[in-house]
Amino acid sequence: MTGIGKLFVISAPSGAGKTTLIRQVLNRFNSLSYSVSHTTRNPRKNEQDGRDYFFISTEAFEQKIDQGDLLEWAKVHDNYYGTSMEIVKKTLDKGLNLLLDIDVQGAGQIMASDLDPVTIFIMPPSFEILSQRLECRGTDSKNVISRRLENAKFEMAQKDRYQHVVINDDLDEAIEALCLIFEKEMA
Ligand SMILES: Nc1nc2c(ncn2[C@@H]2O[C@H](COP(=O)(O)OP(=O)(O)O)[C@@H](O)[C@H]2O)c(=O)[nH]1
Numbered sequence: 001m002t003g004i005g006k007l008f009v010i011s012a013p014s015g016a017g018k019t020t021l022i023r024q025v026l027n028r029f030n031s032l033s034y035s036v037s038h039t040t041r042n043p044r045k046n047e048q049d050g051r052d053y054f055f056i057s058t059e060a061f062e063q064k065i066d067q068g069d070l071l072e073w074a075k076v077h078d079n080y081y082g083t084s085m086e087i088v089k090k091t092l093d094k095g096l097n098l099l100l101d102i103d104v105q106g107a108g109q110i111m112a113s114d115l116d117p118v119t120i121f122i123m124p125p126s127f128e129i130l131s132q133r134l135e136c137r138g139t140d141s142k143n144v145i146s147r148r149l150e151n152a153k154f155e156m157a158q159k160d161r162y163q164h165v166v167i168n169d170d171l172d173e174a175i176e177a178l179c180l181i182f183e184k185e186m187a
């Protein structure tokens with residue numbers, strides 16, 4: 001992969017606000033596109049296949065692993081998630097910048113590659129607020145929320161592996177801090 005596009009990797013514990021922040025960043029920068037991942041989890045209400053994720057079966061996902069179609073993949077909160085090799089290659093080769101929203105395991109795989117990514121970790125202001133945000137979002141059952149909060153501790157412990165850490169407390173301030181990183185890195 002020798003294109004001149006830049007690769008950005010964002011990770012955060014579930015509920016920290018990365019989807020909210022990423023939408024704002026994508027609106028702001030025309031030269032930045034988003035890599036739609038494949039997942040085996042069920043779509044939430046308001047999520048669209050092909051826009052938020054490619055929602056596929058476990059069999060189809062495992063076939064993609066076997067065929068080498070995925071640049072990286074991981075099992076997160078009991079489901080598979082993975083990034084299409086083809087999307088990344090085509091986008092970077094066109095000279096476009098690409099944003100991956102992936103977990104800490106997948107981010108580790110990209111950090112170990114020769115893709116030279118810009119890495120950003122989004123932190124919630126506190127664990128209590130993270131828990132409140134997951135409940136207020138209203139997309140997940142109590143069990144699913146507990147599982148996500150359990151993983152959050154392990155995920156947040158890895159924030160120092162990232163080049164940038166943005167705390168998402170006041171939303172507008174976090175958007176500005178994040179956009180500043182993209183502006184500088186794409187200059
Ligand atoms: N490794 C990897 N992780 C992904 C990918 N797509 C999404 N994720 C991560 O999977 C986790 C769960 O995502 P999701 O089910 O959308 O829940 P949310 O974080 O609560 O919005 C998050 O940490 C995402 O960053 C991917 O392609 N690869």
Ligand SMILES: Nc1ncnc2c1ncn2[C@@H]1O[C@H](COP(=O)(O)OP(=O)(O)O)[C@@H](O)[C@H]1O
Nearest residue numbers: 014015016017018019020133137168169170171
């Ligand atoms: N800075 C913020 N202040 C208050 N609520 C927020 C903030 N950022 C995001 N939220 C809310 O928190 C919930 C989780 O955000 P979301 O973007 O879905 O997180 P993630 O994609 O990291 O799981 C959503 O209901 C969202 O509206």
